[in-house]
Amino acid sequence: MDIVSTSFTHLYGTHHGWLLGLLRRRLNDRWDAADLAHDTFIRILNRPLTEADHVGQRSYLATIARGLCIDHWRRRQLEKAWLDSLAQRPQTTQPSPEQRAIIVETLYEVDAMLARLPSKVREAFLLAQLHGLPYKQIATQVGVGERMVKKYMAQALLHCAILEAELDGMLVQ
Structure with a gap:
């Protein structure tokens, strides 16, 4: 030993x-x-x-x-x-236990990725992806210019691409 x-x-x-x-x-x-x-x-x-x-x-x-x-x-x-949210769906559209586990793991990874983003980047990304706001409205709400929102979105999308590659097993950690 x-x-x-x-x-x-x-x-x-x-x-x-x-x-x-x-x-x-x-x-x-x-x-x-x-x-x-x-x-x-x-x-x-x-x-x-x-x-x-x-x-x-x-x-x-x-x-x-x-x-x-x-x-x-x-x-x-x-x-x-x-x-x-699954409980609200009809029984016939319920995912299998394996699919549920994969979805929960993916949600956890996305949550962790979002937590690592700077707050304004995260806010801009969520406003665009969850609420469908255009960049001009996001800029007003976040308190930055439209160009900055574009930079924020690029930064968030890069993190999403990295996360996707990690989840697909393409990146070695």
């Missing part, structure tokens, strides 16, 4: 129970807590811990777990909104 796997094994053995308890209290679901505890330690494998002391290690683990909880809650909100 090398030093990294030995230190990881020690970290896991020392803090897994504590982290699992923290996540159970936060999520009120032992299965979700177990999943997120697992995901937290997977992140540690990909981004090794530099903290040497016990308190620093727990703080680092809690920070990663907190971010994963936020992602989890955001994903649940999106999934609930999607399922609520």
